[in-house]
Amino acid sequence: MKHRITIQPKGLVFEADEDESILDAAAKVGIKMLKSCDNGICEVCRATLVAGLIDTPQGQFNASDADVNPMLPCVSKAKSELILEQKKVLAPGEIPLQHLAFQVKDITEQSGDVFIVELLAPAGKHPDFHAGQYLELLIDDNAYPFTIASAPGGREIQLHIGADKDHTANQSILTSLRSAPTVRARLPRGDVWLKPNKIEDNLHDPLIFIVAGTGFSQAKAMIEEQFKHQHSAIYLYWINRDGEGFYSELAQQWADDNKLHYRAMTPESPDCEFYTNETVESLIEQQFPTLNNLHVVICGGPNFVYSVLDGLESKGIKQSQTMSDVYAYMPRPEK
Numbered sequence: 001m002k003h004r005i006t007i008q009p010k011g012l013v014f015e016a017d018e019d020e021s022i023l024d025a026a027a028k029v030g031i032k033m034l035k036s037c038d039n040g041i042c043e044v045c046r047a048t049l050v051a052g053l054i055d056t057p058q059g060q061f062n063a064s065d066a067d068v069n070p071m072l073p074c075v076s077k078a079k080s081e082l083i084l085e086q087k088k089v090l091a092p093g094e095i096p097l098q099h100l101a102f103q104v105k106d107i108t109e110q111s112g113d114v115f116i117v118e119l120l121a122p123a124g125k126h127p128d129f130h131a132g133q134y135l136e137l138l139i140d141d142n143a144y145p146f147t148i149a150s151a152p153g154g155r156e157i158q159l160h161i162g163a164d165k166d167h168t169a170n171q172s173i174l175t176s177l178r179s180a181p182t183v184r185a186r187l188p189r190g191d192v193w194l195k196p197n198k199i200e201d202n203l204h205d206p207l208i209f210i211v212a213g214t215g216f217s218q219a220k221a222m223i224e225e226q227f228k229h230q231h232s233a234i235y236l237y238w239i240n241r242d243g244e245g246f247y248s249e250l251a252q253q254w255a256d257d258n259k260l261h262y263r264a265m266t267p268e269s270p271d272c273e274f275y276t277n278e279t280v281e282s283l284i285e286q287q288f289p290t291l292n293n294l295h296v297v298i299c300g301g302p303n304f305v306y307s308v309l310d311g312l313e314s315k316g317i318k319q320s321q322t323m324s325d326v327y328a329y330m331p332r333p334e335k
């Protein structure tokens with residue numbers, strides 16, 4: 001008989017048979033709980049039973065029993081639906097947080113007041129993250145989030161920092177990076193990344209990126225990672241107020257090399273060569289015969305993301321088909 005198990009505070013849910021340990025059942029679905037001895041001695045796996053009934057080598061215990069906790073998932077079996085608490089558990093694919101001191105290797109200015117910052121991790125340390133995640137620069141007791149613009153795999157990390165007159169905080173951060181040889185950072189953060197099973201389930205589904213400004217950095221990392229797998233046809237729509245905003249030539253190079261489909265758009269500047277008075281959702285509607293198999297990543301600020309989402313929904317694309325960092329830090333405004 002199977003029982004549902006929830007691990008708080010992350011709300012991870014899985015099922016366990018009555019004859020397998022809770023720790024083994026979690027591992028089967030990719031949930032990593034701390035463990036060492038795996039036989040009830042070291043207590044590394046210790047958790048708190050919040051609700052339910054468990055079977056242990058010492059007998060059966062309810063959450064209300066005085067001496068039930070700490071419970072040890074490596075030698076405990078579920079006898080009912082359970083709620084456990086364990087803070088250090090990792091969700092499937094979740095990478096533990098790392099703190100690293102990066103060397104500031106290079107800072108180069110692009111058009112549109114965008115700066116490309118190259119960071120280098122210490123020798124022997126490879127920053128571990130998923131393409132699409134972000135890091136936090138730790139400067140003067142503050143944590144500044146920036147999307148990692150490079151795919152994982154080496155010691156180098158690239159950031160794209162917009163520092164026009166609307167981004168004075170970023171100007172200060174650049175000043176700090178120029179004056180110090182190293183900067184501390186913690187990573188990875190964020191849940192916008194392409195889960196391997198999701199990619200494999202949808203090998204031929206189009207993958208669409210709709211980005212604004214330096215939102216291109218998140219798309220860049222995810223697209224470079226996708227090039228390694230070549231699972232999906234990739235479409236990139238990059239929207240800026242004017243031509244200055246297209247600070248990287250990479251998108252056009254990828255298109256010239258037939259690696260993806262690219263459309264540069266400036267909806268507000270008729271003088272610009274990229275000007276179009278068509279909306280991105282109407283372009284997508286024309287491009288694809290069916291819309292319910294599309295996967296869309298939207299990269300930009302909250303106003304941009306929600307206005308793109310409104311447009312996509314007006315064509316029948318569901319929010320569940322889309323991903324954006326904004327959904328986590330700024331829930332959709334009430335209509």
Ligand code: FES
Pocket residue numbers: 034035036037038039040041042043044045046072073074075
């Ligand atoms: S892993 Fe050692 S007690 Fe559970």
